[in-house]
Amino acid sequence: MSRAPAPIAPALLDWYASHGRSDLPWKHPRDAYRIWVSEIMLQQTQVTTVLPYFERFIARFPDVRALAAADQDQVLALWTGLGYYARARNLHKAAQHIVSEFGGRFPERVDELASLPGIGRSTAGAIAAMAFDVHAPILDGNVKRVLARLFAIDTFTGERQTEKRLWGLAEALTPAERVADYTQAIMDLGAKLCVRARPQCERCPLADRCEAKAAGLERQLPVPRPKREKPERSTRMLIVEAPDGRVLLERRPPSGIWGGLWCFPQLEEEDAGAAAHAAERLALDPEGVEHVEDWAELTHVFTHFSLRIRPVRLRAHVLPDNVRDDDQDWFDPADTAALGLAAPVKRLLGVLAGGDLLG
Numbered sequence: 001m002s003r004a005p006a007p008i009a010p011a012l013l014d015w016y017a018s019h020g021r022s023d024l025p026w027k028h029p030r031d032a033y034r035i036w037v038s039e040i041m042l043q044q045t046q047v048t049t050v051l052p053y054f055e056r057f058i059a060r061f062p063d064v065r066a067l068a069a070a071d072q073d074q075v076l077a078l079w080t081g082l083g084y085y086a087r088a089r090n091l092h093k094a095a096q097h098i099v100s101e102f103g104g105r106f107p108e109r110v111d112e113l114a115s116l117p118g119i120g121r122s123t124a125g126a127i128a129a130m131a132f133d134v135h136a137p138i139l140d141g142n143v144k145r146v147l148a149r150l151f152a153i154d155t156f157t158g159e160r161q162t163e164k165r166l167w168g169l170a171e172a173l174t175p176a177e178r179v180a181d182y183t184q185a186i187m188d189l190g191a192k193l194c195v196r197a198r199p200q201c202e203r204c205p206l207a208d209r210c211e212a213k214a215a216g217l218e219r220q221l222p223v224p225r226p227k228r229e230k231p232e233r234s235t236r237m238l239i240v241e242a243p244d245g246r247v248l249l250e251r252r253p254p255s256g257i258w259g260g261l262w263c264f265p266q267l268e269e270e271d272a273g274a275a276a277h278a279a280e281r282l283a284l285d286p287e288g289v290e291h292v293e294d295w296a297e298l299t300h301v302f303t304h305f306s307l308r309i310r311p312v313r314l315r316a317h318v319l320p321d322n323v324r325d326d327d328q329d330w331f332d333p334a335d336t337a338a339l340g341l342a343a344p345v346k347r348l349l350g351v352l353a354g355g356d357l358l359g
Contacts, residue, residue, distance in 0.1 A: 005151070008206055009175040009182050015205035016185035019192070021047075025054060030180075032106035032131035033064050036094075039123045040087050044141075044303075047191065053082050065104050067095040076261055076340020083343070089260055090118025108132045129174075129183040137170035138183055139163070142190025147173075148222035149194060152211035156223045234308040237264040238278050239348065240289070241315050246330040247352065248282070248316075249339070257302065258342040262331075264311075274312040288317050295351075300344050309344055 024047070026038035037057060041050045057078050061067040067075070072092055079088035094116040098106060106127070107113055113124035122143075125136035144157045147169050155162045175182050193200045199218050201207045212218045240248040249262040267277050279289040295311035319330070331339070333352035341349070 004172050005169060006209065007175070008150070008173055008209070009178070011205045012185045012189065013178060013181055016181060016188060020181075020185055020188045021192070025051065025058075027184075030130065032127055034058065035131050036106070036119075036123075036127050037091070039126050040091050040118060041082065042140075043087060043123070044084060045082065049082070053078070064095050064098050064106070067092065068099040068104075072260055073338065073340050077338050080261075080339075080341045080346055081343050085259055085261060085340070087118060088340075089254070093117040094119065106131065108134060110134065110136050126183060130180045133178075133180050135174060135176060135179055137167065137174045138187075139166055139170050140187065142187045142194070143170060145196065145222055146186060146190045146194045146206075149199070149212035149218055150206060150210050152215055152217060152221065154217075154221065154223060156225060158225060231305045232308060233305055234310070236267040236274060236310045236312050237344070237348065238267055238274055239264055239295075239311055239313045239352070240278050240282070241292075241313070241352075242319050242330055243315075243317065246332055247349070249329060249331055249336075249345070251327045252342075257307075261340045261342045261345075262336075263342050263345050264348065267312075275314055278314050278316070282316065284316065284318065290315050290317070295348075298344055298347070311348055 024038075026034040038050065038054055041054055041057075060074070060078055061070060070092065072089065075088050075092045076085065079085060082088075097116055098104060102112075108128060108131075110121070110124045110128045113119055113127055114121055119127070122138045122140050125138040126140070128134035128136040129138065144166055147153070147166050148157055151169060153162060153165065157163060157166060189204070189206070193204050197219075201210070201213050201218055204210070207213055210218070212221045238248075242248075248265060250265055252258045252261050252263055254260050265278065265281060267274055273291075275289045275291045276286050278284075279286045282289070292313040292315050295313060298309040298311070300307045300309060333349045334354075336346075336349055
């Protein structure tokens with residue numbers, strides 16, 4: 001049976017008292033709703049990016065009931081540009097579930113929190129620990145990096161057995177008291193000192209017990225994700241303009257990329273004419289849509305692939321009378337702030353409203 005690791009909480013909490021990130025807005029006040037919103041936003045996103053989004057989101061939806069009562073478009077509009085839009089859809093669903101199933105009060109148990117859409121084991125632990133001081137370990141990216149170096153773990157942290165070992169260490173190291181402070185402290189250590197590229201070991205309160213530093217492996221660990229060639233896809237976005245300058249947008253299906261967001265119609269078939277395709281899509285006479293110009297190609301990078309976007313500007317001479325109210329409509333390019341938009345679509349709309357495609 002393996003020996004329990006030596007406690008790190010005393011040294012970490014002493015460091016946190018002087019060097020922790022005490023000015024984060026979700027800590028003032030520190031309640032379950034604000035912590036939950038911040039934790040979801042921080043999934044695969046840097047704090048500096050999240051801060052303005054968090055402030056705007058909380059100003060618009062100050063509590064879970066306000067979020068639950070909102071339309072999905074309102075939620076997605078405030079998420080536009082933050083990426084990973086399933087997080088926003090799940091946040092909205094979870095808020096509705098908290099109101100309907102828990103009377104608007106956040107559950108305090110980790111298993112109940114983890115049952116909500118978009119909340120995994122680590123996020124549930126973070127909410128329980130930081131909002132309710134429940135003894136619950138977490139294992140986000142920062143904590144994985146700290147533990148991988150502290151114990152010189154030389155296998156990829158995403159492997160099942162490695163992750164199982166890391167959870168065991170996280171459980172054993174989480175103290176019985178001051179759980180909220182410890183949880184924030186170990187995340188802060190990973191974010192401020194035990195960073196990916198150039199760890200600042202000389203300032204680390206755990207340097208004297210770090211096995212990676214002792215072995216000179218602090219820059220080699222944690223083991224990076226095995227490299228895979230990122231595939232490339234391509235699409236054409238059809239910017240169809242009405243005679244009055246409005247453009248056609250369609251709501252994406254709820255699952256898949258840009259789920260639930262408003263986008264320009266897309267054309268995947270390389271050999272299909274854009275004008276003819278748009279006319280068919282709108283049930284117009286093919287002569288009723290003309291090709292105006294091709295715009296410069298854009299590239300949008302997702303986690304698992306990159307998407308080459310070729311915008312095509314078209315003009316519809318007449319408006320069809322069969323546009324679906326829920327999934328398809330015409331919008332003024334300068335009046336789309338209330339819509340949830342894919343980032344490239346927002347950029348192209350800005351060009352139509354007088355901006356610069358390269359800006």
